[in-house]
Amino acid sequence: MDRVTSEMPSEGAVRSDGVALEVADVVKRFGPALPWLRRRGRSVTAVDHVSFTVRRGEIFGILGPNGSGKSTLIRLLSTLLIPDSGEIRAFGIDVVRQPTRVKRSINRVSVEAAFFKKLSPMENLLFAARVYGLEGRAARAAIRRILDDLGIDGKAVTAPMEEMSRGMQQKVAIARAFLTSPALLLLDEPTTGLDPRAKHDVQAFVRETRRLHDVTVVLTTHDMTEAEQLCDRVAIFDRGRIVALDTPEGLRRAASERVGRPATLEDVFLSLTGRRLEDEEEVVEG
Amino acid sequence: MTLAQHELRAMYGFLERNLNLVKRYWGWEVVWIAYSVANSIAVVLVARSANAAAGTEAFDEAAVERLVLFLSVGAVVWHYVSVVFGTVAQMVALERWEGTIEYTFMAPVRRITHLVGTSLFAIVYALVHTAVILAVIVAVFGIDVGRADFGAAAAVMVAGSLSLIGIGMMGAVLPLLYPERGEQMAWVIQAALLLVSGVYALPEHMPEPLRTLADFSPVTYLLAAMRDAVLDGAGVADIWPTAAGLFAAGLGLIPAGVWVFTQGERYAKRSGRLKRSG
Numbered sequence: 001m002d003r004v005t006s007e008m009p010s011e012g013a014v015r016s017d018g019v020a021l022e023v024a025d026v027v028k029r030f031g032p033a034l035p036w037l038r039r040r041g042r043s044v045t046a047v048d049h050v051s052f053t054v055r056r057g058e059i060f061g062i063l064g065p066n067g068s069g070k071s072t073l074i075r076l077l078s079t080l081l082i083p084d085s086g087e088i089r090a091f092g093i094d095v096v097r098q099p100t101r102v103k104r105s106i107n108r109v110s111v112e113a114a115f116f117k118k119l120s121p122m123e124n125l126l127f128a129a130r131v132y133g134l135e136g137r138a139a140r141a142a143i144r145r146i147l148d149d150l151g152i153d154g155k156a157v158t159a160p161m162e163e164m165s166r167g168m169q170q171k172v173a174i175a176r177a178f179l180t181s182p183a184l185l186l187l188d189e190p191t192t193g194l195d196p197r198a199k200h201d202v203q204a205f206v207r208e209t210r211r212l213h214d215v216t217v218v219l220t221t222h223d224m225t226e227a228e229q230l231c232d233r234v235a236i237f238d239r240g241r242i243v244a245l246d247t248p249e250g251l252r253r254a255a256s257e258r259v260g261r262p263a264t265l266e267d268v269f270l271s272l273t274g275r276r277l278e279d280e281e282e283v284v285e286g
Numbered sequence: 287m288t289l290a291q292h293e294l295r296a297m298y299g300f301l302e303r304n305l306n307l308v309k310r311y312w313g314w315e316v317v318w319i320a321y322s323v324a325n326s327i328a329v330v331l332v333a334r335s336a337n338a339a340a341g342t343e344a345f346d347e348a349a350v351e352r353l354v355l356f357l358s359v360g361a362v363v364w365h366y367v368s369v370v371f372g373t374v375a376q377m378v379a380l381e382r383w384e385g386t387i388e389y390t391f392m393a394p395v396r397r398i399t400h401l402v403g404t405s406l407f408a409i410v411y412a413l414v415h416t417a418v419i420l421a422v423i424v425a426v427f428g429i430d431v432g433r434a435d436f437g438a439a440a441a442v443m444v445a446g447s448l449s450l451i452g453i454g455m456m457g458a459v460l461p462l463l464y465p466e467r468g469e470q471m472a473w474v475i476q477a478a479l480l481l482v483s484g485v486y487a488l489p490e491h492m493p494e495p496l497r498t499l500a501d502f503s504p505v506t507y508l509l510a511a512m513r514d515a516v517l518d519g520a521g522v523a524d525i526w527p528t529a530a531g532l533f534a535a536g537l538g539l540i541p542a543g544v545w546v547f548t549q550g551e552r553y554a555k556r557s558g559r560l561k562r563s564g
Contacts, residue, residue: 030558075561078392082555103394114385116303118310123303130299131393133292160310176389 019092020184020216021054021077026086028072046072047083048240059210059217061231061248063224063265065275069240070220071110074188077218078108090184104132107182111189113169117162121147121172124161125179132180139179146175150205167198174205185209187219191226203230224265234265238273296395300403301410304373308411319415323422326361329486330427333357351430352517357486358423359513364485366416366443367450367505368476373408374401374454375472379461391560397551398544401458405451431516438515438522438529445529446508448536453479453504455543459550465559479505504535 027050031043046069054060064070075081076088079099088095095102115124122143129139147157150171161169170190177185187206191199203226209215220237221227227234228248236244236251244251248265255263255271263271308315333353336345345353381387390400423429457475461468482489482496483505489497500506511528514520522529554560 072558075388075558078388080388080392080555080560081558082552100394100396103392106392108389108392110388112385114389116307116384116386119303119306123306123310127299127303127306128389128393130302131296131390131395133295133394135295 018056019053020056020058020090021060021218022087022089023053023073023077024051024087024089026050026073026076026083026088028069028076028081028083045240047076049086050240050242051086052235052242052245054216054218056216057210057214058232059206059219059230061227061234062218062220062237063222063227063234063269064220064237065222068237070222070237071188072240073237074108074110074186074218074220077184077186078106079103105183106186107177107180107184108186108188109170109173109177109190111192113161113166113173115161115169115172118160120158120160121152121164121175122157124172125176128176129179134180142179143175146178147172150175151201165198167194167201170194170198170202171205174202178209181213183215185215185217187217189220189222191221191223199226206230224269228265236269236272238269238275243272244268292394293396293399296393296399297403297406300400301407304404304407304411319418322365322415323419326358326365326419326423327426329361330354330357330423334427354427355429355431355517356513358427358429359516360485360509362416362420362423363443363505363509363512364480365419366412367446367479367483367508369412369415370405370408370447370450371454371457371476371479372472373411374405374451375457375475376461376469377401377404378458379469379472382461382465388561391551397548401455401544401547405454408451408454409447433519434516435519435521436515438520438525439512441522442508442511442515442525442529442532445532445536446504446511449504449508449532449539452536452539452541452543455540456546458543459547462547462550462554463559465561479503482506484509504532504539507532 026047027045028047029043029045048069050073052060062070062073072081076083077090077095079095079102082096090102091105093101116127119127122140125143125147126136126139129143130136134142144153144157147153152168152171152175156164156168161172164172174190190206191202194202206217206219207230210217217230219227219230231248233246234248234251235242244254246254251265251268252263255268258271259267269275332339333350333356336350336353337343378387381390424431453475457472460471460475464471478499482492482499483503484492484500485505489500489506492500507528511520511525511532514525551560
């Protein structure tokens with residue numbers, strides 16, 4: 001099993017060949033704005049000296065319970081948060097120093113399908129297309145094609161989003177992400193709360209997209225089956241730290257040796273942290 | 287695609303999205319227009335009842351008509367000012383309420399493009415709203431605007447809009463930094479502008495602290511020049527020093543607004559406040 005410290009690049013290094021994402025010793029804490037309150041320990045370390053790299057074309061899973069810091073990590077990668085220390089590079093570009101360049105090559109699907117609910121999928125996606133610099137006519141054609149691929153057509157394309165089921169809204173969120181042809185796709189628990197059918201559709205679309213396009217995926221989940229089925233490698237995330245990183249098979253094999261029987265990913269998590277995936281509560285940011 | 291094309295498309299995207307929202311929330315728009323019209327008419331009716339309210343016949347018909355026009359300009363201009371300022375200042379609050387803030391802020395768009403695109407919508411939206419209110423007031427009160435110089439009025443309105451946009455951008459940072467209370471803080475700025483800028487009273491007749499504050503409000507000069515143009519027929523040649531001053535203030539306030547907003551955004555990204563819920 002790879003221990004993540006071995007993946008940490010040397011300071012100041014820029015690795016772009018075959019590497020989509022480099023996260024080097026990143027720390028993010030949340031707490032009071034006043035330094036003396038922070039010193040009194042009233043802060044939470046959401047991401048704690050995390051390092052890993054993701055290869056181009058890889059589906060990289062981050063498996064951890066709610067509140068383990070997965071979403072904070074995704075926000076750091078998305079340029080929505082600035083790390084307290086450490087370095088993040090997407091395709092060799094520093095996300096803090098050159099966020100606009102990074103933003104052009106990334107997109108994200110989060111657990112909540114965040115849309116203007118009164119606007120239709122077409123209106124929401126057209127806005128997304130325009131802020132990514134797409135031309136109107138081409139964008140409309142692309143939106144119809146992608147939505148059609150996801151099984152959204154006819155009146156649903158122009159009806160308000162609030163009239164759609166959550167599963168359908170999540171598909172529109174996926175369409176928004178793929179509309180801009182991201183080289184790095186950040187999926188933050190994209191199937192949480194979906195019914196089995198919608199979950200299956202979303203997972204199938206992710207697989208299909210990876211097969212057809214040159215896209216790298218970082219997927220956070222607390223669904224072990226999803227991690228196992230979709231991911232090339234999985235990082236086990238616990239209390240802001242990566243405690244193990246390997247292929248699902250490698251993680252299971254190592255855990256099997258520890259527990260003395262064939263292990264599941266749940267066993268892997270339990271053996272590494274002493275706790276179950278559903279034990280934790282949400283970390284409060286800000 | 288050049289950078290300019292990219293930014294222009296993005297700018298248009300903000301304008302188009304907000305127009306789509308107006309279309310989709312048309313019921314609220316009707317209510318908002320009706321409320322604004324009623325509010326403006328109520329203010330102008332004060333002039334009609336000036337003699338009765340004061341218990342005197344001191345105001346002759348011409349004085350009453352002038353007071354009607356004075357208050358009408360105040361009501362109409364204030365509506366324009368409040369819509370432009372409010373739309374720009376509340377842009378973050380709107381995104382947070384809809385839950386889209388993270389997606390908008392991770393789009394590869396320069397913040398100035400985002401802010402200017404929102405401001406363009408604010409001006410278009412405010413002009414339409416204000417035109418409706420003006421039309422209703424003119425129809426209800428039969429106002430004679432024969433002396434008005436609308437060219438000068440338009441010039442000073444355009445010049446004044448720049449300053450409003452700059453102040454609005456500064457106000458927009460409040461909902462960014464204070465997810466729970468920032469929106470209310472922006473309303474306080476708007477209320478302060480209403481109080482000190484001589485919307486329904488001349489600043490020289492205000493108590494001293496307000497009079498001093500009025501000197502620093504661009505809306506004071508915008509209103510004064512508008513009244514000169516509409517009530518007294520002042521032309522472009524007469525009001526150009528005020529228009530030029532407002533224009534210059536706008537040229538300073540817009541970059542200042544963008545700077546304040548980007549500093550606020552950076553702090554929000556450090557402190558974790560750039561997220562959908564408070």
